[in-house]
Each structure stands twice: as C-alpha cells, then as structure tokens.
Amino acid sequence: MASDALQHCKGKLKIKFIINIHEQCLKIVSATPNNKQIFIDCLDKGFRKFIKNKVVSTNTNSLKLARLLAEYTDFLLRQRNKIVEDTDFQENINKIMIIYNYLEDKDIFEKIYNKLLAKRLVNQWHTSNDNEELVIKKLQVVHHSEHILKMQQVLQDFYLSNNITNEYQLYCKKQNFSSIRFSVMVFNSHSFSLCNSSSLTLPNKLERILNSFTEFYNCYHTGRKLICLYEYSKGEIQTLFTKEKYYLQVSTYQMTIILLFNNMSLWKVKDIEDQTEINTKLLLQILCGLLKSKLFICTELDQNKVEEDLKETDINTNYTIKLNDSFTSKKCRKKLNKPVEPNDTEALVKAIDRDLKVGVVGDFDGQVQDAFAHINQILVEQYYADYII
Numbered sequence: 001m002a003s004d005a006l007q008h009c010k011g012k013l014k015i016k017f018i019i020n021i022h023e024q025c026l027k028i029v030s031a032t033p034n035n036k037q038i039f040i041d042c043l044d045k046g047f048r049k050f051i052k053n054k055v056v057s058t059n060t061n062s063l064k065l066a067r068l069l070a071e072y073t074d075f076l077l078r079q080r081n082k083i084v085e086d087t088d089f090q091e092n093i094n095k096i097m098i099i100y101n102y103l104e105d106k107d108i109f110e111k112i113y114n115k116l117l118a119k120r121l122v123n124q125w126h127t128s129n130d131n132e133e134l135v136i137k138k139l140q141v142v143h144h145s146e147h148i149l150k151m152q153q154v155l156q157d158f159y160l161s162n163n164i165t166n167e168y169q170l171y172c173k174k175q176n177f178s179s180i181r182f183s184v185m186v187f188n189s190h191s192f193s194l195c196n197s198s199s200l201t202l203p204n205k206l207e208r209i210l211n212s213f214t215e216f217y218n219c220y221h222t223g224r225k226l227i228c229l230y231e232y233s234k235g236e237i238q239t240l241f242t243k244e245k246y247y248l249q250v251s252t253y254q255m256t257i258i259l260l261f262n263n264m265s266l267w268k269v270k271d272i273e274d275q276t277e278i279n280t281k282l283l284l285q286i287l288c289g290l291l292k293s294k295l296f297i298c299t300e301l302d303q304n305k306v307e308e309d310l311k312e313t314d315i316n317t318n319y320t321i322k323l324n325d326s327f328t329s330k331k332c333r334k335k336l337n338k339p340v341e342p343n344d345t346e347a348l349v350k351a352i353d354r355d356l357k358v359g360v361v362g363d364f365d366g367q368v369q370d371a372f373a374h375i376n377q378i379l380v381e382q383y384y385a386d387y388i389i
Contacts, residue, residue, distance in 0.1 A: 113147075
C-alpha cells in the first residue's frame with residue numbers, strides 16, 4: 001500500500017512537471033513582441049516534439065503518460081475539501097487538456113479514464129456531477145470518439161439510477177413488500193467498463209430483495225438481463241451479539257459470510273465456501289480481513305500472529321471460525337469493507353501493453369530533465385531568425 005501511494009505521488013509530480021514546462025515556455029512566448037503567431041506555432045511544434053521524443057519515445061512510455069494523466073485527473077475529481085475551488089479546478093483541468101491535446105494515443109487515456117470514471121461513480125468517490133460533465137465535454141472538444149460517448153452514457157446511467165431506486169421504493173409500497181433500505185445503480189454493459197463478479201450465493205433475505213427488484217425492472221425493460229457486480233456492492237449491518245450496538249459497513253461478500261452466523265455459531269472455512277460459493281482465494285482474503293478486525297476468532301491460529309502479520313495462506317479450509325462475543329470498537333460505526341474488487345485499471349493497462357508489443361520502459365525522469373532547455377532553444381532560434389530577416 002505504501003509503495004502504491006509513493007508511485008501515485010510520483011505520478012502526480014511528473015504530470016505537474018510537464019505542465020510546468022509548458023507554462024514556462026508559454027511565458028516566454030507571451031513576452032515576445034506583439035505575441036506573434038509564429039512564436040505560438042513554434043511552442044506548439046516544440047512541445048509536441050518534446051512529448052513525442054522525450055516523454056513518450058517508446059510505446060510503453062506513451063501508455064505510461066496516458067495512465068498518469070488519467071490518474072491525475074481522477075485525483076482532482078475525488079478532492080472533497082474546499083482547497084480545490086471551482087476556479088482552481090477548471091484551471092487545473094485546462095492544463096490537463098493541454099497535455100491531452102498532445103497525446104497521440106488518446107484512446108489509451110480514454111480507456112483508462114472511463115474505467116476510473118466508473119469506479120468513482122460506483123464507489124461514490126466523485127464530489128461533483130458538474131465537474132464530471134465538464135471534463136467529458138472538454139475531452140469531446142479535443143477528440144470525439146466512441147470512448148467518450150461511453151463516458152457520457154455511464155454518467156447518464158448514473159443519473160437515471162437515482163430515479164430507478166425511488167421508483168422501486170414506490171413499487172415495494174404498492175406490493176406491500178417490506179424491503180430493507182436499498183439503492184441500486186444500473187449501467188449499460190456496453191458502456192460500463194468494470195469486470196463481472198465472482199460467484200456468490202446470497203442469504204435468503206438479500207436474494208428475495210434482488211429477485212423483487214429484478215421483477216420490478218423487467219416490468220419496464222423487457223429483454224434486458226441484470227448482472228450483479230458484487231465486488232462493488234456494500235451494505236450496513238447492526239450487531240446484536242455484542243454488549244454495545246455497532247453498525248458495520250461491509251461489502252456484500254462480508255455481509256453474506258457474517259449473516260451465516262445467525263444460523264450457527266461455528267463454521268468451518270470449507271463449509272462457509274460451500275454455503276456462499278465464494279471462490280477459495282477470495283474467501284480467504286475476506287476471512288483474513290475479518291479476523292484482523294477481531295470480529296471473527298479462529299482458535300487454530302495464534303492470536304499474536306493474527307494481530308501482527310496474518311496472511312490468507314495461514315488459514316486452512318479445515319479451520320473453525322466463530323464470532324467474537326467480546327468484540328469492541330472505539331467507534332459505533334466501523335468500516336470493514338476494505339476493497340476486494342479486482343484492479344481493473346491495472347488489468348487494462350497490462351492488456352494495452354500486450355497489444356502494443358513493447359520492450360523495456362525507459363527512464364522517464366532522465367528523459368524529461370533536458371526538456372525545457374530543448375524547447376527554449378527552439379523558441380530562441382526562431383525568435384532571432386524572425387528579426388534577423
């Protein structure tokens with residue numbers, strides 16, 4: 001996790017560095033007499049050459065720059081504090097559009113960005129619908145493509161999902177169906193870019209709600225098939241076995257496992273797997289997290305190891321899991337739903353990388369170092385040529 005955070009930080013710095021290069025060059029152009037078009041054309045030509053020969057001299061570097069730019073845009077769209085004001089945000093996006101305009105492989109950026117957009121919406125990481133629309137509109141001005149049309153469709157589906165949830169609640173009232181608090185997002189699979197879920201057998205209560213919603217949805221949309229993406233679903237459950245009452249924010253996989261303990265107090269790992277049909281690798285990952293949170297106890301495991309460095313491989317399918325009756329938390333609402341969804345962005349990048357059939361990644365930092373001097377030289381040479389004549 002620390003390594004990922006460090007790489008993400010380096011990525012933001014690289015994008016900011018490239019933007020800064022363009023800004024410094026633009027200042028030079030602005031200072032020329034009458035701000036002649038010849039200098040603007042020269043900047044465009046020089047910066048395009050810099051991006052092509054210095055930053056993305058190989059296909060791998062082209063992929064890397066597109067990914068860094070997409071992730072930096074994603075970072076800006078997730079900011080929840082007031083530090084990034086609307087004017088600052090628009091200014092930052094305009095700077096990003098400058099770099100995007102120079103990308104030759106814009107489709108790579110758009111594929112990665114579309115994946116990040118879907119994750120923001122599903123996980124409710126975005127902070128402003130207006131900002132999401134703004135970015136898509138600016139992308140469309142520069143490059144009208146199928147990927148951008150898919151982004152627009154994803155955003156439109158997101159808006160419509162709120163209406164679908166409200167209509168379903170009214171449907172439940174008319175049918176006298178007592179439903180738990182329930183919300184849903186429905187996306188068109190043609191435009192939505194997240195992976196399908198692993199198998200899962202839901203508890204009866206959740207299965208009943210899902211079947212009810214499917215019946216409701218099919219009344220209005222015949223011929224469509226709903227596929228649940230459990231990796232991106234979540235919920236909240238209340239503990240009844242503890243002295244204090246806690247609200248646990250959990251993934252659908254976690255909820256399914258925890259609710260099994262309403263029926264029996266002890267479960268073997270292999271029996272949990274049989275009941276839920278969660279694949280072994282994913283199940284052990286989830287159980288590892290629940291054991292570390294101290295919601296579950298496994299007598300076959302050394303408690304000191306659980307607290308220090310428990311791994312999925314330490315859990316045997318013959319081990320017995322039980323609820324921790326002494327479970328406590330400093331917070332009445334505890335978040336347990338650590339992300340278990342696959343790294344779709346990483347998988348997409350690897351797939352693009354294979355398609356490009358590239359070699360070893362070059363030294364990005366080293367290639368950037370002499371960039372400003374290179375472009376500066378082009379501008380100065382053109383400046384003198386203009387006035388010598």
